[in-house]
Amino acid sequence: MSESREWRPLEVHADAEGLPSGADGVLEYVRSGDFGDLLVKSKAVVFRGFGLAEDTLEPVMDELLPGRLAYLHGTSPRTKVGDNVYTSTEYPQELTISMHNELSYAHRWPSRLMFCCTTTPGSGGATPVVDGVRWLGSLDAEVRDAFAGGVRYTQNLHDGLGLGLSWKTTFETESREEVEKFLADTEAEWEWRSDGTLRIVQHRPATIRHPVTGDEVWFNQADQFHPAALGDETAAELAEILPPEELPQSVTYADGTPIPAEHVIHVRDVALDVAVDVDWVAGDLMIIDNVAVGHGRRPFTGDRRVLVAMS
Structure with a gap:
């Protein structure tokens, strides 16, 4: 480290x-x-x-x-x-x-x-x-390099019945129009699906620079969006029910390449350790x-x- x-x-x-x-x-x-x-x-x-x-x-x-x-x-x-x-x-x-x-x-x-x-x-x-600077600096170089291109987050928000949060809870409204107005300004890709689910896809960097100090910091939630963070047993159970792209939330590298479980576990454990x-x-x-x-x-x-x- x-x-x-x-x-x-x-x-x-x-x-x-x-x-x-x-x-x-x-x-x-x-x-x-x-x-x-x-x-x-x-x-x-x-x-x-x-x-x-x-x-x-x-x-x-x-x-x-x-x-x-x-x-x-x-x-x-x-x-x-x-x-x-x-x-x-x-x-x-x-x-x-x-x-x-x-x-x-x-x-x-x-x-x-x-x-x-x-x-x-x-x-x-x-x-x-x-400290985000220390978090970034404590990661293995292999992991930092793998995330250099950024990440892609996917959310599937149900309309009131399903796994995870609903879009109504997430956006504190029951109006699709209000949700669309919010998302229109986010650079996200989104669609309403036939079952009422709202799918949101976002491409984001893995690190950013602090607007005042200029320090580069680790700044993403890949480990929390990745099923590996749920534990082996829970992740295995979900994998039997749903493919990754249908989970309430999931993440890949920006180009769609799967993120290895060991990478997100490393990110998670390093942060908790320091x-x-x-x-x-x-x-x-x-x-x-x-x-x-x-x-x-x-x-x-x-x-x-x-x-x-x-x-």
Whole structure:
């Protein structure tokens, strides 16, 4: 693996900074300097000891997330709990969610993500974060070279009954016209199929450069779209039911060549290995640069609740 320098998120502690608890303390810190510049340099900032409550988040989000976005074209199950505020991914708590940059498979993606813990997990449940430069540099050269031409993502979104998410859930609408309007501006290929399924095909790069620093970072979700990430048994069961192009989501190299399972497993495992775990206590908040940093989730017990918003 690469010997890239160690990186950790910047932690801001209310007591150490002499700041009041609650939203006022976070806002005082954020307004005391150029937070945008700080986030670019730090890549992720964690606020500890402010005791933020769910019903006090609105002014913090207004300050940190200008132009808050809906989670349109998302692939993970979550619940909308406010004005473009969602629960974090609702996969079974015993599973690890691999590292990824939010919506990196899409034509547009958020530049910032905010996470706020409102219920401390019984155990585990950290949000691991990974420096995209280190992730890229830690991959085997053979894997980096194989992905150099980019990737092709395919989604099959049913109309209400089937495997995976429906297009209605994915785009938060029951209007085909609204979906078509959204997709018209994405450079994606798409079609409505006779069974009501919406198929979307997108060609995307495997890496991009940060718009401010120019750093090249790993920026794709090939491992999460690949059936190998589901585990050998599940992947085998799905292969007996559906060909790859009919799965709810799948991925190949840009030219249509299959991606070897060992490549996506390598990408997944390297990221989880070099990631830094951010453990949660209720009231903590983290904001990350979504291009510079990937994120995931460790397994947990108990009633963990983390809210997510993006801009």
